[in-house]
Amino acid sequence: MIEGRKGPPENGFRQLMMAAVDDEISPEERAELDAALAGDPKLRDEWEAFKRLREVTRTMTTREPPAEVWDSYWEGVYRRFERGLGWILVSLSAIVLITWGTWEWVQEILADTELPGFIRWAVLGLAAGLIVLFVSVARERWFARKSDPYKDLIR
Amino acid sequence: MLAQNVRSIALAPVGRIRVTSPDLPDRSLVLRAQEGEQAAFGELVGRYMQRAYYAALGLVGSPDDALDLSQEAFARAFKARATIDPERPFFPWLYQIIRRLCFNYTRDTSSRRKKLERVGSWLTDTTMGRGPDSPERALERAELRDQVAAAIEKLQPREREVLVLREFEGLRYREIAETVDIPIGTVMSRLYSARRSLARELVAAGVVESTESTGGEA
Numbered sequence: 001m002i003e004g005r006k007g008p009p010e011n012g013f014r015q016l017m018m019a020a021v022d023d024e025i026s027p028e029e030r031a032e033l034d035a036a037l038a039g040d041p042k043l044r045d046e047w048e049a050f051k052r053l054r055e056v057t058r059t060m061t062t063r064e065p066p067a068e069v070w071d072s073y074w075e076g077v078y079r080r081f082e083r084g085l086g087w088i089l090v091s092l093s094a095i096v097l098i099t100w101g102t103w104e105w106v107q108e109i110l111a112d113t114e115l116p117g118f119i120r121w122a123v124l125g126l127a128a129g130l131i132v133l134f135v136s137v138a139r140e141r142w143f144a145r146k147s148d149p150y151k152d153l154i155r
Numbered sequence: 156m157l158a159q160n161v162r163s164i165a166l167a168p169v170g171r172i173r174v175t176s177p178d179l180p181d182r183s184l185v186l187r188a189q190e191g192e193q194a195a196f197g198e199l200v201g202r203y204m205q206r207a208y209y210a211a212l213g214l215v216g217s218p219d220d221a222l223d224l225s226q227e228a229f230a231r232a233f234k235a236r237a238t239i240d241p242e243r244p245f246f247p248w249l250y251q252i253i254r255r256l257c258f259n260y261t262r263d264t265s266s267r268r269k270k271l272e273r274v275g276s277w278l279t280d281t282t283m284g285r286g287p288d289s290p291e292r293a294l295e296r297a298e299l300r301d302q303v304a305a306a307i308e309k310l311q312p313r314e315r316e317v318l319v320l321r322e323f324e325g326l327r328y329r330e331i332a333e334t335v336d337i338p339i340g341t342v343m344s345r346l347y348s349a350r351r352s353l354a355r356e357l358v359a360a361g362v363v364e365s366t367e368s369t370g371g372e373a
Contacts, residue, residue: 014343015340053357077200
């Protein structure tokens with residue numbers, strides 16, 4: 001017996017045709033479908049088309065990969081763990097090193113009394129601007145990720 | 156979490172999966188994987204890699220991409236293992252990751268272009284090579300297979316998904332409903348739409364004999 005049949009009668013017959021094509025129909029439902037087919041030539045044409053289609057696809061299946069694929073499958077998954085972790089470590093380390101390098105460079109520029117004052121102010125402004133931009137983008141991404149109502153939607 | 160990942164990856168066995176406890180229920184393996192035991196997760200991979208691969212193959216139609224996407228799904232599943240409910244079946248949970256990756260992949264413009272180049276490569280006819288087919292007959296069947304594959308690739312992703320699970324994975328309606336997480340009525344409605352579109356395509360290609368109703372609005 002088909003669960004979840006609902007909607008208008010033609011919707012029910014569509015579902016009955018699917019269940020019949022896939023051998024998931026009960027004898028009572030089969031009798032109901034046969035009666036509908038006998039009285040509706042259009043439905044019968046459609047039913048015949050579905051049966052022919054089923055005959056075409058019945059002998060087809062997804063292609064098997066070479067056996068070696070299964071032997072090395074875990075290695076592929078493992079490589080992804082490893083590389084994912086590698087990227088996290090590289091990214092974190094790069095952020096730390098770039099921040100430290102920038103800080104050192106800014107300090108050096110500011111300490112250089114031979115440089116004109118406006119250059120030192122520009123460097124200071126550049127560093128402060130980069131920090132503000134970084135924090136702003138990071139905060140925006142963080143809040144968007146937390147509050148996006150469509151984050152679980154399959155797009 | 157990062158430290159736990161580092162430890163579990165550093166201690167992980169590389170190479171073939173060693174299935175040490177084939178009778179152990181998924182629940183035990185999930186619980187052990189959640190504690191960071193990567194060998195337990197490896198056993199889950201061993202159990203479900205074929206289903207994952209074929210599910211992805213049906214959705215993207217390319218063996219290489221199916222392998223790539225199914226492995227990526229396992230890697231993401233491992234990262235998100237804390238969210239697995241051990242009391243529920245593992246594969247439907249994994250399947251949600253697979254379908255999301257595959258739908259995103261097929262949406263991509265460049266992957267759609269690649270898809271056109273690989274039509275027919277993912278289906279096989281089980282009757283080919285079994286009997287004494289003439290070369291003409293074998294060619295006809297190969298063409299038919301390619302036309303069916305091409306027609307399936309034109310379906311809407313959600314219709315294609317249900318059709319592939321039913322036709323090529325042999326799942327019952329209830330199993331499809333559980334795997335995709337939709338009601339059985341929706342499974343049948345999507346199957347109906349998929350088959351109607353497929354029939355229309357194959358009629359246009361001259362593979363299936365025309366009927367009045369197939370071409371019209373049903």
